[in-house]
Amino acid sequence: MDTTSNGAEGAVVPATKAAATRDRILAAAARTLSLKGYSATRLADIAELAGLRPPAVYYYFASREELIAEVMAVGQSRLREHVETVLAALPHDTPPMDRICAAVEAHLRVELDLSDFATAVSRNSGQLPEDIRARLREDSAAYFELWRDLLATAKAVGAVRAGIDLRVARMLVMGALNWTPEWWNPRQGSLTGVIRTAQSLVRHGLGAP
Numbered sequence: 001m002d003t004t005s006n007g008a009e010g011a012v013v014p015a016t017k018a019a020a021t022r023d024r025i026l027a028a029a030a031r032t033l034s035l036k037g038y039s040a041t042r043l044a045d046i047a048e049l050a051g052l053r054p055p056a057v058y059y060y061f062a063s064r065e066e067l068i069a070e071v072m073a074v075g076q077s078r079l080r081e082h083v084e085t086v087l088a089a090l091p092h093d094t095p096p097m098d099r100i101c102a103a104v105e106a107h108l109r110v111e112l113d114l115s116d117f118a119t120a121v122s123r124n125s126g127q128l129p130e131d132i133r134a135r136l137r138e139d140s141a142a143y144f145e146l147w148r149d150l151l152a153t154a155k156a157v158g159a160v161r162a163g164i165d166l167r168v169a170r171m172l173v174m175g176a177l178n179w180t181p182e183w184w185n186p187r188q189g190s191l192t193g194v195i196r197t198a199q200s201l202v203r204h205g206l207g208a209p
Contacts, residue, residue, distance in 0.1 A: 151169060
């Protein structure tokens with residue numbers, strides 16, 4: 001078993017325990033960010049939710065910004081990987097517009113139901129300082145490329161109406177999806193209803209008559 005040394009007491013602590021604590025801090029930070037936003041998120045709130053004293057957080061993360069940056073990186077990766085997994089599981093002959101609608105559903109499900117990390121990304125990307133945004137651009141670019149390919153493939157087979165600017169369409173669709181955590185309340189409507197409405201808007205807004 002991998003171990004780490006606890007210098008304060010000289011005890012040997014399993015590395016898996018340290019990793020579990022670190023994951024707990026990340027999960028607490030993601031939850032706090034998804035609820036309170038970047039500006040209102042404090043290390044004390046994260047530590048309390050993780051069941052730790054605030055100074056203990058610094059054993060795992062050098063600063064609040066480093067912790068938030070990692071939450072955002074994990075969130076972006078989980079969102080992209082979930083959408084990629086859903087698309088990869090579709091039959092090979094799935095029509096391009098159906099693939100776009102599947103991506104819409106996958107994005108909304110991971111963002112609104114499956115992952116506080118993804119919600120934290122959607123709610124806070126615009127609030128982050130430049131140095132954190134710069135660290136996230138590579139993975140963000142990969143997700144944008146995924147959507148770029150989905151739309152380009154649909155247009156290539158005539159599934160997208162003539163005159164649609166694909167770049168504008170991509171930005172509008174992704175902007176709408178990413179904004180959903182700001183207004184959706186499960187007490188006012190089901191997630192299924194949100195997904196079906198979003199899919200209908202995308203299909204009929206982009207689709208060729």
